Amino acid sequence: MTAQELAAREKQPVQGQEKTRAGRYFLPDVDIYETNEALHLRADMPGVKDQDVEVTLENGILTIEGKVLIDTYQGLSPLYTEYNVGNYFRQFELNEALDESKISAKMKDGVLELELPKGEAAKPRRIEVKTG
Amino acid sequence: MALLRFRSDMGPTSGLLSLQEELERFLRNPNFSLGLSAYGEFPPINVFADSEGVLVIAESPGLDPKSLNLSVQGRSLTISGERKSDEPKDNAGYHRRERAVGRFSRSIQLPEDLDLSKAQAKYEAGLLTVRVPKAEESKPRQISIQAGR
Numbered sequence: 197m198t199a200q201e202l203a204a205r206e207k208q209p210v211q212g213q214e215k216t217r218a219g220r221y222f223l224p225d226v227d228i229y230e231t232n233e234a235l236h237l238r239a240d241m242p243g244v245k246d247q248d249v250e251v252t253l254e255n256g257i258l259t260i261e262g263k264v265l266i267d268t269y270q271g272l273s274p275l276y277t278e279y280n281v282g283n284y285f286r287q288f289e290l291n292e293a294l295d296e297s298k299i300s301a302k303m304k305d306g307v308l309e310l311e312l313p314k315g316e317a318a319k320p321r322r323i324e325v326k327t328g
Numbered sequence: 329m330a331l332l333r334f335r336s337d338m339g340p341t342s343g344l345l346s347l348q349e350e351l352e353r354f355l356r357n358p359n360f361s362l363g364l365s366a367y368g369e370f371p372p373i374n375v376f377a378d379s380e381g382v383l384v385i386a387e388s389p390g391l392d393p394k395s396l397n398l399s400v401q402g403r404s405l406t407i408s409g410e411r412k413s414d415e416p417k418d419n420a421g422y423h424r425r426e427r428a429v430g431r432f433s434r435s436i437q438l439p440e441d442l443d444l445s446k447a448q449a450k451y452e453a454g455l456l457t458v459r460v461p462k463a464e465e466s467k468p469r470q471i472s473i474q475a476g477r
Contacts (some may be wrong), residue, residue, distance in 0.1 A: 201430030202370035202411060219344035225426040232419065240427055242387040242454035266343050268455070272376035272383060276360035277351045279372040279387055282344065306389030306454015 204278070210285050220282040224262070224308075228288075232320055235292060235312040241284045242306040243268065249308055251301050258288045260308060293317045363404055363437030370432045371407070371456070381442055381461040386434075389454030390427070396451065398458065400444040405458065408433035441466035 210221040224239040237260075241249070244262035252259045262284040269281065293315040300311045351374070356367050360375065371388035386407060388396075396409040413429040438444065443463040450457050 202428050202432040204368055204370040204372045205426075205428070220348055225428075227413075227425050227427050228423040229420045230423060236420075238390075238414075238427060240389040240454070242389040245453050264344075265453070266347055268385070268457075269347055269376070272378050274351055274354040274357075274374065275377050275382070276357045276362065276373075276375040277354045278356065278367055279374060280348055280351050280355075282348060305391060305451070306387075 207279060207282070209282075213285075215285075220280065221285040222280075222282045223286050224260070224284040226286065232314075234314055235290075235294065237288075237308070237310040237312070239284070239286065239308040239310075240306065241303075241308055243281065244284065244303070244306060244308075246303040249301070249303055251299075251308075251310060253290070253294070253296055253299065253312075256290050258290055258312075259286075260310075261285050262308065361437060363435060365434045365436050369434055370411075370428070371434070373434065373436065375436075381459065382438060384436070384438075384458040384460070386456040386458075387454065388451075388456050391451070391454075391456075393451045396456065398447075398449050400447060403438050403440065403442075403444070404435045405438055405444065405447070405460070406433065406435040407456065407458075 205225065207222040210223055213221075215221060224241050226240075227236075227238040229236050237258075239260055239262075241262040241264075243264040245265055248263040248265065250259075250261045264281055264283050266281065290312075292312075295313045295315045298313040302309050362373075365373075371386040374385045376383040376385070384405065388409075388411070391409055391411055395412075396407070399406045408431070410431045411429045413427075438460060441463050442460045444460055447458055447460045449459070
């Protein structure tokens with residue numbers, strides 16, 4: 197029996213988009229699930245503090261960006277490394293009609309938790325079938 | 329010939345670029361042995377040195393600090409725990425599921441000149457940081473010179 201159920205995924209650099217600022221950006225791993233009321237998103241952004249996350253929704257594009265605190269690594273010389281450090285960036289196109297004013301976000305232990313409530317039009321509705 | 333050449337290490341974010349290059353150079357450094365653990369296991373680990381000792385940083389977002397276990401034996405440091413999924417309520421459908429969950433355990437071998445009994449750990453912003461100070465006897469010492477008569 198092994199206690200190792202988890203494998204580490206190598207961080208994927210962001211492709212096809214170039215930032216004016218130097219340095220690599222990585223894609224955060226995400227979970228996205230949908231309930232009747234809302235769309236929920238969780239994104240792993242280790243090393244990012246609450247105040248360094250930016251979430252925007254513009255023209256149906258949801259953008260999440262996290263800036264990593266590099267001060268943590270100041271004055272340290274590496275001996276062995278398995279991961280690289282970088283900012284996080286990812287975008288999603290949303291098809292759902294969402295209530296933008298009700299979007300809530302919080303950061304907990306390096307995980308961004310987003311809740312995007314659906315607008316009235318996108319909620320499932322039961323249509324009554326009349327018997328004639 | 330370029331008329332203007334910008335130094336790449338200018339400005340506040342350049343710190344990030346030089347850090348990334350430095351980390352890249354040490355990626356899976358064969359001169360440093362982790363012992364039993366291998367690359368690819370969760371959580372990914374970086375090991376650094378500074379004047380005080382060694383710093384082990386593990387990228388492990390979304391853990392309950394109470395479920396994290398740290399232990400030392402001889403020269404090895406073991407990090408174990410469990411990453412739980414926050415199961416959504418009923419009738420939720422997943423669009424994407426990239427964040428792995430489950431139990432993990434890693435043991436790494438640390439250099440000899442450290443005092444593992446004085447190791448300290450903190451968990452912040454999804455980073456587990458373990459600081460292990462140098463052993464007293466391996467710290468630099470001044471040797472006084474006696475003048476001959």
